[in-house]
Amino acid sequence: MASTTYGVVIAGTVLLANIGLGTMSALQWTLFVGVAVLANLAFYAAIRLNANLRFADPSLTREQIVASALWGTIPLYGLPAARPLILMFYLPAFSFGMLRFTRRQYLGTVAILLAIYGAVLAVERATGRPGFRIDYELFLFVLYGLLMTWFAFFGGFVSALRRELSVKKRAIEKAHAELQLEMVERIRTQAENETLIGQLEANLAKVRRLRGMLPICAACKKIRDDKGYWNQIETYISMHSEADFSHGICPDCAERLYPDLTGPERPREPPG
Secondary structure, eight states, rough: HHHHHHHHHHHHHHHHHHTSSSSOOOHHHHHHHHHHHHHHHHHHHHOOOOOOOSSSSSHHHHHHHHHHHHHHHHHHHHOOHHHHHHHHHHHHHHHHGGGTHHHHHHHHHHHHHHHHHHHHHHHHHTOOTTTTTHHHHHHHHHHHHHHHHHHHHHHHHHHHOOOOOOOHHHHHHHHHHHHHHHHHHHHHHHHHHHHHHHHHHHHHHHHHOOOOOOOEEEEEEEEETSSSOOEEEEHHHHHHHHHOOOOOOOOHHHOOOOOOOOEEEOOOOOOO
């Protein structure tokens, strides 16, 4: 993108010279084209070799704008009649700051560009350039300064808006990631609950409970089923539940049925 911008400015300068708005010497043209090539190669090499990482802004935006401003002093000095148009060539390079600069950084860059432009005017006044009019040059200087200052405020606003949108985008992405994690956790919890419910339902299906009134014989304790048949209590409960029986004898029944085995030992009667 930078090399394309340099190429457009060179083409524009050639066009200005061809329509009679001034001429530049062969040395000036050589410097103009040569510095453009060397500057682009230097910045390209710095980025490729990671030398740009030593700077606070690895994109080298300010450095590239200042370098292009210094490079632009060649046609600015060589084509004074076309100076208002040449000054407009600074805007494309200056606009790259919208992606990086804060308002303060933009205004600082404007100060540097005005200092470079002021140095060109000082050299022209000191050398007595033919046709130099201080009132006209100051008018252009002030107009250029106002235009760049307005551009700095506008660019700072755009840059701040871009940073704000970037922060909001990261916040939205973070919230989206958290929501996805929450959804995954809910799905996992729901699956676990469904598994647990299924297990509970399966266990409940295995549990068979006796309900309602059970007709039972007062004497033998047989139970009458819903078909009118009398069943042993063990048989009925086994059929209607998961219970199994193992038979034994309680102490009371043992004493009643087997008194000789469980009662107190009786004294034996003497024989005959």
